[in-house]
Amino acid sequence: MNKTESLFQGDMVQQALKQSFVKLNPKIMFRNPVMFTVEIGTFVMLVVCLWILAGETSQGSFGYNFIIFLILLLTLLFANFAEAIAEARGKAQANSLRKTREETPARLANGKIVSSSELKKGDVFICEAGDIIPTDGEIIEGLATIDESAITGESAPVIREAGGDRSSVTGGTKVLSDRITVEVTAQPGESFLDKMIALVEGASRQKTPNEIALTILLAGFTLVFMIVTVTLKPFAEYANTTITISAFIALFVCLIPTTIGDLLSAIGIAGMDRALRAKVITKSGKAVETAGDIDVLLLDKTGTITIGNRKATEFHAVNGVDKQHLIQLATLSSIADETPEGKSIVELAGIDPNSFKPENPRYIKFTAQTRSSGIEFRNTSIKKGAYDAIKNIVENAGRKLPEELDEIVRGISSNGGTPLVVIENNEARGVIELQDIIKTGISERFDRLRKMGVKTVMVTGDNPLTAKYIAEKAGVDDFIAEAKPEDKM
Template sequence: MGGQYFGEVLKDTFAKLNPVQMIRNPVMFVVEIGTLVTLIFTIGSVGKPIFGYELLVTIILFFTILFATFAESYAEARGRAQADFLRRTRSSTRAKKLKDDGSWDWVPAERLEKGSRVLVEENDVIPSDGEVLEGVGSVDESAITGESAPVIKAKGDSVTGGTRLLSDHLVVEITTSPGETFLDRMIALVEGASRQKTPNEIALSALLGVLTLIFVLVVVTLVPQASYFGKHATDITTMVALLVCLIPTTIGALLSAIGIAGMNRVAQVDVVAKSGRAVEAAGDIDTIILDKTGTITIGNRMATEFMPIQGVSVEEVAEASLLASLADTTPEGRSVVELAQDVLKVEQLPEADGEPVPFSAHTRMSGVDLNDGRQIRKGAVSAIVEITAPETKEELNKLAEAVAGEGGTPLAVEVDGKALGVIRLKDIVKTGLKERFDDFRKMGIRTVMATGDNHITAAVIAQEAGVDDFIAELKPEDKIEVIKKEQAQGKLVAMTGDGTNDAPALAQADVGLAMNSGTMAAKEAGNMIDLESNPTKLLDVVMVGKQLLITRGALTTFSIANDVAKYFAIIPAMFAAVPELSVLSKLNIMGLKTPHGAILSALIFNALIIPALIPFAIRGVKYRAESADKMLARNIFNWGVLGVIIPFVGIWAIDHVLGLFGLA
């Protein structure tokens, strides 16, 4: 982080000391009130022997609340650093606003109203979110998505403000009002300026408030007990210091920073969340609904095998398929060419010496009429059967049934009325998904594939991908019913979508991840938007949500364990000198020399542990895919046990250092 942002951090840190802001954090508000109380007593003790001790306590308490506000300010400043480039892009962009007569005027991008039409020419920055009305052009979206490969945009496609047109020209209709653009939302997200506490965060804050109240009562009851023992009475400054040591200041100081950093991590995987609630919900997901096409599979069927009939070689089928597909520019056609090249072991494609025959819905075939008189066709098996010799019909149908029975799609190939065999087309499952679904299963998250394909095809893909369940022959409008059924069982559901017909389901889902390349309706309905338009990004979002929750849980465990350890470290040292409580001396296992030394050591440790844990709050605690029971056990062992041990070691070391200076 540069000097500019560090200066902002310091400025915000001191600004957050305002009691009006601090009262939102009950734990640190108590610390601030305690600091003011000790400051008053310190001023009143000027010239007295206890002045030095009370001054040290007040200074340490001040740095405790300073470190707490620094943690939140640091997390927010990191978000502002991420947003700085986006803000400069937005403020410096000008637009060519079209008039009714076709001419245009330069206007600042922020003055564009919803419904305005703008002309975007080569190398122009698209001024705001909109929809292409005219033209086709190549758009560089790297400023938003981080992907260097340009994207082709044509009529009906949505475009995002801040991206750049690399070729041709577009006429774009602005679809958002000033201040509501996609760029504005992302800036607001990464800056954390409008971040509101999530339900879980509010609940945890309430719990911390209750714990603070309990420790206030504990410390208050110590005052009359100390007075009862006369000369061993404990002063108010010591009581305030003891209170600060015992209340959960560590998690109270880091709670906001954890939430802000979690939202920033979502932005780092190129996803915009409309609220922190969506990020947190992603960490609690029970069921993920995934489309098959484009999410689990690559999105286009690919040729995987040439299957000849009896008396025909694989090479003959491959050669005929290659010639019939040279002019086929569809993904399926290109995959046939690539497979044929591999089978025939040829690197250079042959010349298309003939007249291509494009695919027709009427004939359900395509192919080529070669100059040597041969006619090659490929297409639906039922269509090819009608134009080939009757004796090959049965064998061709058997091959087609075998392919369909395994979830594939058969394409038949023939030359001059002679059937050669079948091309197996198959949905290709994306690599690495099975392992990721295994990880979700360990977390207790159920994955469900939703598809409109027939049951056989769906079953094959589901088994290959490793999902827990699948729903076949699903109509688009049925998705919302699937989500409602899961939610009726008390589960949180996530899904992806990009079309207008996905909007109701995206709105119904607890986490709805809309694609940036999708329709405006889908993006408005979802509570997260994937800038890269990669449906599998939902898996990354869930991982970020899980990491947010596990980070909060780990640091909460550590904080509470700290408080317990400090209680048993300080109280014995404070009252061991009281004859009536001499039994406590046996519990002073660290051998802390004096009550004041014990208090100072604990206060210093309490202040230093906050900045020490800021990196964990910002980066997040490492998350492992495992069951809730294992996660809890690991959390208690790693953070609970350490939370008990570290204070004993730290306070003992600080006490010995203070002893060298005569302060303990």
């Protein structure tokens, strides 16, 4: 679905050619007044040709009239073909999506292979490197790099793993590495692919306001030129000049805006198809037309402007604490932290967590409520977490965070980072700096949008200082900070 396809594929051309003749039905042609009058002229020319074959001599030669008939017929077929080829591409997209959904095999936890269309909510399947994920689900075990370009259009692979807020996977995406166990979360017919197919198939051909206005204008021109052509008959009789039927029809077709009428329907459908190839679903031509009037673009920060996962970039010790000791504390406090940020801390530390042998440890997992994680063993308690969460823990123990730490936290925040404070037995030991990684080339894309007259606004749940730094670094025109998920909708 994500590969570039030629406009004139063999099967599409055959289907479009067939539809070109089907669309000659007057009930279908009547929707386009310009081409409907051309069809009437074509039928009249056919009658004239048959009349000449029957012995009529006043309408000129059969060859001349037959050429006029063929030109008019080809004009009609070309208009129908342009519309049919655009419709065929949209149907091909839907068929491609449907084929992906129906033919993707799924290996259940018991080893049985079934079709993705047979999966039900609650089923558990396994995917390994190279597999296409058969349907939407939640990773319950493992970690994998996944190519989501078929769905999102983003070429950079993403990491999905059990636990945390990045454990969901979408049907139709591809596993690039490792192995994951996934629980199906969508009922049959309710997956992302099913919804996209419904949108594509539901993209009915509804005329836009501008298209309706242009159709009325063209109909008006057609009526005017029809009157002009008809009035030539009495003038010709007055001048004792013979004008053949083919001359009247040829003059009429040349006067009316035939070319615009030819392509009017195809333009709207082609716009919807072009948006679809850019991974944008439009349900009508009106939506495409509205897209041309967009002057403000709201963008979510995570996954759109930044790669998505914040990564640990530096350890900052305070109160004369040895940096190596801080790194050890940060590693210990991250053993039970299954979030991408926690894993990046262990990666930056470069210490194998299994090298520590604490006695009877009690691991404190990271949760959205506590916003901290850690470990307790013997008489030692090590925790790390968000600044305000750790501050509450320290103050509840009757202690205070040092001013040096507050300055480091403010410095990290002003540079667009996220500070995580590390404490040992309720005493501050240092700060871990997390940074959002801005996508390569995003600033240049915003420059192109700016030249097109489109203003970009970043929407994020970060604090204003972090949001301002990211916005300036990415080249966004404006930002909205501290936005909750429901606010983004």
